[in-house]
Amino acid sequence: MTDGAAPHPAKHDFRKVFGHLPTGVVVVTGRAPSGEPHGITIGSFVSISLEPPLAGFFIGRSSRTWPLIASSGKFCANVLAATQSDLCWRFAKDSVEGSRFGDLRIEASANGSPVLPGVIATVDCSVHSVQQVGDHDLVVGAVTDLRVLDGDQPAMVFFKGKTGDAHIDG
Numbered sequence: 001m002t003d004g005a006a007p008h009p010a011k012h013d014f015r016k017v018f019g020h021l022p023t024g025v026v027v028v029t030g031r032a033p034s035g036e037p038h039g040i041t042i043g044s045f046v047s048i049s050l051e052p053p054l055a056g057f058f059i060g061r062s063s064r065t066w067p068l069i070a071s072s073g074k075f076c077a078n079v080l081a082a083t084q085s086d087l088c089w090r091f092a093k094d095s096v097e098g099s100r101f102g103d104l105r106i107e108a109s110a111n112g113s114p115v116l117p118g119v120i121a122t123v124d125c126s127v128h129s130v131q132q133v134g135d136h137d138l139v140v141g142a143v144t145d146l147r148v149l150d151g152d153q154p155a156m157v158f159f160k161g162k163t164g165d166a167h168i169d170g
């Protein structure tokens with residue numbers, strides 16, 4: 001619920017403060033009905049429910065890629081390793097080559113979505129629901145398959161506009 005009298009923080013402050021909250025980074029991939037692969041860098045991916053298994057993320061309503069993936073009704077969240085900042089930025093920017101995938105050697109996840117080389121884990125989902133929340137949509141996915149591909153590598157962390165690694169002592 002919004003309170004009409006609630007103070008409205010400046011966008012600059014909103015971005016700055018949330019920049020201090022570290023997030024993991026995934027590339028949400030999928031295929032358009034034509035079969036063309038698509039992907040977007042996402043920092044808001046999170047587990048939502050264990051029973052039933054649900055996971056989701058927030059996507060900007062101006063995203064050009066999400067509607068293409070959504071039309072197939074399924075996607076895969078590729079969990080990036082700390083060493084994969086090139087993939088983080090590649091899937092956050094427009095490609096000069098036409099496709100963000102370029103010459104990446106992708107494999108197929110259980111639901112047929114692209115799996116990027118070297119990722120730590122994958123989470124396949126069928127689109128469960130999409131709900132408008134402010135200037136983003138909350139995409140909730142029903143998890144259909146999930147696996148750790150390389151659990152020994154540190155995962156990527158995004159913090160204050162930069163990529164780093166999730167280093168845990170011990």
Ligand SMILES: Cc1cc2nc3c(=O)[nH]c(=O)nc-3n(C[C@H](O)[C@H](O)[C@H](O)COP(=O)(O)O)c2cc1C
Nearest residue numbers: 041042043044058059060063064065066092093158
């Ligand atoms: C680390 C990182 C995390 C991001 N997280 C999100 C996110 O959770 N939701 C979102 O809509 N965009 C997010 N973005 C921005 C999108 O990747 C970016 O706007 C992209 O260009 C959208 O592409 P599209 O217009 O082809 O969909 C993130 C970018 C970076 C670098």
